[in-house]
Amino acid sequence: MRLTLDSLTVRAAGRRLVDELSLDVASGEVVALAGPNGSGKSTALRCVYRALRPSGGAVLLDGADLAAIPVHQSARSVAAVTQQNTVELDFTVEEIVALGRFPHRSGAPGERERRLIADAMERTDTARLAARSVLTLSGGERQRVFIARALVQEPRVLVLDEPTNHLDVRHAVALLSDLRGAGPTVLVALHDLNLAAAACDRIAVLRDGALTASGAPKDVLTPELVREVFGVGAHVVPHPATGAPQLLYDLDEGTRT
Ligand SMILES: Nc1ncnc2c1ncn2[C@@H]1O[C@H](COP(=O)(O)OP(=O)(O)OP(=O)(O)O)[C@@H](O)[C@H]1O
Numbered sequence: 001m002r003l004t005l006d007s008l009t010v011r012a013a014g015r016r017l018v019d020e021l022s023l024d025v026a027s028g029e030v031v032a033l034a035g036p037n038g039s040g041k042s043t044a045l046r047c048v049y050r051a052l053r054p055s056g057g058a059v060l061l062d063g064a065d066l067a068a069i070p071v072h073q074s075a076r077s078v079a080a081v082t083q084q085n086t087v088e089l090d091f092t093v094e095e096i097v098a099l100g101r102f103p104h105r106s107g108a109p110g111e112r113e114r115r116l117i118a119d120a121m122e123r124t125d126t127a128r129l130a131a132r133s134v135l136t137l138s139g140g141e142r143q144r145v146f147i148a149r150a151l152v153q154e155p156r157v158l159v160l161d162e163p164t165n166h167l168d169v170r171h172a173v174a175l176l177s178d179l180r181g182a183g184p185t186v187l188v189a190l191h192d193l194n195l196a197a198a199a200c201d202r203i204a205v206l207r208d209g210a211l212t213a214s215g216a217p218k219d220v221l222t223p224e225l226v227r228e229v230f231g232v233g234a235h236v237v238p239h240p241a242t243g244a245p246q247l248l249y250d251l252d253e254g255t256r257t
Contacts, residue, residue, distance in 0.1 A: 001027055001061055001062050001077060001156035001157055001184075001185055002024065002025065002026055002027050002060075002061070002062050002063070002185065003024075003025040003048065003059070003060070003061060003157050003185050003187060004022075004023070004024050004025070004059070004060040004061075004063070005021050005022055005023040005024075005044065005047075005048075005057070005059055005060075006022055006057050006058045006059070006060055007020045007021070007022055007056065007057035007058075008020070008021040008022070008044060008047055008054050008056075008057040008058070008059065009021070009054060009055050009056035009057050010040070010043050010044070010047065010052065010054055010055050010209075011055040011056075015209075016209050017040050017043045017209050018040045018043050018044045018047070018054075018209045019040070019208070019209035019210040020056075020057065020210065021040070021044055021057070021206070021209070021210065021211050022057075022211065023187075023204050023211065023214065025185050025186075025187055026185070027185055028181070028183060028184070028185060029185055029186070029201050029202065030179050030180055030186040030188070030199065030200045030201050030202075031186065031187050031188070031200060031201060031202045031203070031204055032188055032189075032190045032196035032199075032200040032202070032203045032204065033045070033187060033188065033189045033190070033204050033206060034189075034190060034191070034193060034196055034203055034204070034205050034206070035205055035206035035207055035212075035229065036207065036229065036230055039206040039207055039208060039209065040206050040208070040209035040210075041161070041189040041206055042083065042161050042189060043209075044206070045080070045082075045159050045161050045187065045189055046082075047059050048066075048078065048080075048157070048159045048187065049078055049079075049080035049082070049159050050066065050071060050074065050078075051082075053067070054067075061074070061077060061078070061156075061157065072103065075103035075153075076103045076104060076153075077155060077156045077157055078155055078156075078157045078158075078159065079100070079150040079151075079153040079155035079157075079158050079159070079184075080150060080158075080159040080160070080161070081143075081146050081147050081150045081158075081159070081160045081161065081163050082146075082161050083161050083162055083165070085142060085143060085146045087134050087135070087142075088135075090133050090134075090135055091133070091134055092130065092131055092132060092133060092134070093121070093126055093129045093130050093131070093132050093134060093137070093145050094117065094121070094130040094131065096134050096145050096146075096149055097117050097120055097121055097126070097145060097148045097149050097152055098113075098117050098152070099149055100117075100120070100148070100149040100150060100151070100152035100153040101113050101116070101117070101152055101153070103153065104153070104154070116152050116154065117152055119151075119152075120148040120149075120151040120152040121148050123148070123151060123178055124144040124145070124147050124148040124151070124171075124175075125144060125171065125174070126141070126144050126145050126148050129141060129145070138166075139165075139166035140166040140167050140168060140171060142166075143163065143165060143166045143167060144167070144171060144175075147160075147163060147175060155184050156184055156185065157184060157185045157186075157187070158179070158184040158185070158186045158187075158188075159186075159187050159188075160179075160186070160187075160188040160189070161188075161189045162189055162190065162191065163175060163188060164176070164190065164192060164195065172192075172195060173195075176195055176198070176199035176200075177199065179199065180199055188200070193221060193226075193247055194246050194247055196217065197217035197218075197221055197244045197245050197246060197247075198239065198242065198244045198246075200217065201216070202214060202215060202216060202217070202220075203215070203216075203217050203220045203221065205220060205225065205229055207229050212225075212229060213225055213229075217244060217245050218244075218245045221236055221245045221247060222236065223235065223236055226247060232249055232250070233249070233250035234247040234248060234249050234250060235247070235248045235250070236248075
């Protein structure tokens with residue numbers, strides 16, 4: 001399913017938090033949304049998973065305006081992993097993951113549903129936690145449970161807001177490798193530019209709510225852009241095995257400025 005942000009604008013507190021953002025994510029493509037703190041990444045994503053209504057422009061799914069699609073219908077297509085993963089209820093991991101089937105369910109879970117739930121827990125390394133209360137989990141374990149809940153939804157568009165927060169390097173790499181070619185169209189806010197370059201087809205860079213660059217990682221991640229947008233000196237080297245651009249930051253220079 002194609003995801004389009006068409007001149008998406010969000011105004012609040014007299015500012016444009018997202019400023020005429022236009023971005024096309026082709027069906028099955030994995031696009032990273034990068035940018036400094038406060039550049040509007042989460043705000044833009046919130047419009048896609050309908051936690052926020054745009055002040056201007058639109059989000060389109062296969063060309064259809066999301067605002068015109070009933071929420072229960074778009075919930076069958078769009079799943080989100082947000083930064084607000086707080087649960088106060090004493091649910092087990094398996095129960096939380098099963099909630100992801102809610103938009104599709106018409107009765108008790110059948111064999112297919114149980115298999116989807118088991119698969120999602122396998123993919124996120126949460127199967128061994130199935131019977132545990134989510135209240136007892138570590139930050140990274142809990143994050144993986146919410147990723148499983150989104151996967152079990154069988155989304156055609158998957159929106160992830162800093163999904164590698166709290167994840168150790170093994171689970172961060174596993175998650176991003178898993179997203180590639182997995183089927184859904186993916187828009188993912190990521191701070192780790194090296195992981196974004198390794199795992200995403202394209203990187204879109206936001207600055208003050210506006211799109212400042214977008215394209216293949218090798219075209220976007222230049223020392224000039226990293227300096228201009230993030231204010232950090234960096235060398236770009238090709239990954240020896242994959243050729244993906246990887247950044248080596250100039251730490252000394254960072255402490256001087
Ligand atoms: N409801 C609101 N009212 C006023 N300002 C807001 C509101 N929501 C977000 N902002 C501001 O909008 C800007 C963009 O926030 P957003 O969370 O989208 O940034 P981000 O790029 O996701 O940042 P981070 O990298 O820190 O997660 C920030 O300056 C934030 O303080």
